[in-house]
C-alpha cells in the first residue's frame with residue numbers, strides 16, 4: 180500500500196510523472212470524471228484549513244468520489260478523549276483513503292500504524308506539508324519547465340513554516356538548486372534542515388534582508404509568521420516587526436522572478452502585488468487541486484481494496 184506522508188514516498192521520477200498527469204488533468208487532456216465513483220475520502224482536520232481541505236474535497240468530487248470527515252477537532256470524538264489511533268481505525272472502516280491534518284509532528288506515524296487504507300499527510304505541525312509541495316512544484320514546473328538549477332529565496336517564518344521545510348527538502352532531491360533564506364534570527368531554518376543542506380553540499384545563504392535575495396532569484400517564496408506555533412513567551416516582537424519584507428515593493432520584482440506564497444497571507448504580502456504577472460499564489464491554489472487529483476488517483480490505484 181502506497182501512502183504519502185512525505186514527498187520521498189514517491190521517487191523523483193514518480194513525482195515527475197504525477198506532475199505530468201496533473202498537467203494533463205488541468206488541461207483536460209484526459210477524462211477523469213466518474214473514475215472514483217462510489218469511493219470515499221475521510222478528511223480529518225485537527226487544525227484550521229481553507230485551501231488544503233477545499234482542494235482535497237474538490238479533487239475527490241472531480242474524480243467522482245465523495246468526502247466524509249470533520250474540519251475541527253472540537254466537532255470530532257477527540258473532544259471526548261478519543262485517541263488519534265482509534266479515530267484512524269474508525270475512519271479506515273468507512274473510507275478508501277484518509278487525509279489527515281494534525282498539530283503533532285508524530286501524527287502521521289501514529290496514523291500509518293493504524294490505517295488500513297492509504298494515508299495522506301495534509302500538514303503535521305511545523306514539520307511537513309507534502310501536498311502543498313506538490314502544488315508548489317507544479318507551479319514552478321509549469322512556469323520554469325525545470326525543478327533544478329534554480330535559485331529560490333524564502334522569506335518569513337522559516338522556523339515554523341512547514342511548507343518551506345517540505346519544499347526545500349524536496350528540491351534537494353532534484354539537485355543543483357541554490358537557496359537564500361531571509362528571516363529574523365528567531366525564525367531561521369531549523370538546524371536539521373541546515374544540516375541536510377550542508378551534507379548535500381547545497382549552496383545556501385542566510386540573510387536578514389530580502390533585498391539581498393531579490394535580483395538573483397528565480398523564485399521568491401514568502402510565508403506568513405506562524406504565530407500559532409511559536410511560544411509567545413520566547414518571542415517579544417510583533418508579527419509586523421518579525422516580517423523582514425517591509426521594504427519589498429512590486430517594482431523590486433524582476434520580470435522572470437515568480438512570486439509564490441502558500442497562503443493564507445499576512446502583512447508580508449500586500450494586495451498591490453496581486454496584479455503582477457509574476458504573482459503565482461493563486462495558481463498554487465489552482466494547481467493544488469490537480470496535483471491532489473493525480474495523487475489520490477495514484478494511491479487508490481496502488482491499493483487493493485480486499486487487503487482492507
Ligand code: NCD
Nearest residue numbers: 230231308342403441442443
Ligand atoms: C499553509 C499551512 O497550513 O501550512 N497553508 C496551506 O495549507 N496552504 C501555510 C500557512 O498556514 O501559513
